[in-house]
Amino acid sequence: MSAFFTDLCNFTFLQYAFIAACFTSICCGIIGSYTVVRKTTYVAGAIAHSVLGGMGAAKYFQVVYGIAWLSPLSGAVVAAMFAALIISLVTHYGKEREDTVLSAIWAIGMATGISFITATPGYYEDLMSYLFGNILMISSADIYYIASLDLVIALLVFMFYYKFLLVSFQPDTARIRGINTAFYNTLLNLLTALSVVILTQVVGLVMVIAMLTLPAATASRFSARLWRIMLIATLLCLLLTWGGIIVSYSLELPTGATIIELAGGLYLLLISAKFLYSRRTRVL
């Protein structure tokens, strides 16, 4: 453990990882809480997997056609926003079953991503970091990018908190009262898309769902008001990410997986403790 802290002082990549954890925790806590209370985990999952398509395509055009500014991160943002828009349109105006559309986006995103990555010469190893993330590879440019996306998320949620609350809690009543539920739901889906992109950098697209649900679900056990759940989830997310970096670095394990294991362990521990406690106090 002490070896870790001497390394932390010496290596900038570890310092970057710690700073990045602060910013990813903010969107993880805020948007994770919305994902849990709106029960839209599968929307987040579909967006996450569509991100691979965007990353793969961006990398392909960057390498093959030499378009330098087209980074995988910007490809990811475009793909995630596009997927979020399609999902919102289908939910509000489409006659198609939402579940089917989510699965289609999920699979098509993965498929195009893998095709593009295979077609890109010599970048096969990138696939692993897209799928499972690597917070230790984050650059200072990535941190600025993540921080600015965070700012957008925090600002919009601050502005529309009460509208989001009503639209999530009573969508039918909101519509009857003349509130444009389609607009606010689309906005929330777009913010989810931005968060998915941010979190993909840390835990990879496969495990994004865990990051968006576990800390918020754990936090919801401690409070019955949404903004408090957001604060607690943000704090939990920060501690779990830092803990994950420390543990994985010391034991030479993959960071993203370790963070998820810690988050999952905490959540399971909490619900089993609650279950045992309620059994003890039950009369019959």
Added chain:
Amino acid sequence: MSRSVKEKKTEIVLNYRDVCFAYDQREVLHNINLQIRSCDMVAIVGPNGGGKSTLLKLALGIIRPLRGRVELFKQPLSKQLINRTGYVPQSMAYDAAFPVNVLDVVLMGRAERHLWGRYDQADRSAAYAALEDVELLHLAQRPFSQLSGGEKQRVMIAQALSTQPEIIFLDEPTANVDTAIEDKIFNLLARLKESVTIVLVSHNLNVVTRYASQIVCVNHVLTQMELPELTQDSQHTRNYKNMLVLQHDPSCPVIDPADMLHTPHREALRGEQRD
């Protein structure tokens, strides 16, 4: 609230004029003419699929009539009128475990007044006043998920009241509560009737006849019919003034809605244009 109750009594708040409505090809409502006056408590009853929810949806502007028109406060339905109406959803229309407290839920009734940002002092005082009306002021900070079914429904009524409406629509307000709580909710509504017009949809004719000042029975068609004066010994009759009930009673002819659907549209007879 400056005008006297008596003066308000004469006003028609909600007016259905020759309204027809069909989902796809199936006509649900046919030639509906109904006037609801201020400070009345009107219960819409009828069989499932008879069109009582549709009648409510037409007044709320969720759907538009195929023929005829619906007027609220003597004006055609519009977004500007929303602030003058309140709506209480069915008790299963929301996630009961959602992390909000009672005050949050009541304040949601005023969410459409602000484009963005927080609630102001006027919103909060309206919310507290509404909670006082439903006698739940002491639970303002309580998590919504910890309330009983009846309390949840009263919070929803407070939410509708927080908009300071002139008319409240309730969709099956007591669908999932027991009789004692049902009575309590109807007592509350009977009290609110002094200042607000109440329109509710209900399955339960029994409880509704005790409290409502007017009962509208809808089964595709709606026929206005004077019932014979009810005997005084029935304790359920004290509020009858104007009743539109179709019941299978030997003294009343039974009207077959299927036959009634074939009568020509009144508007068409008059040669009016549909809007």
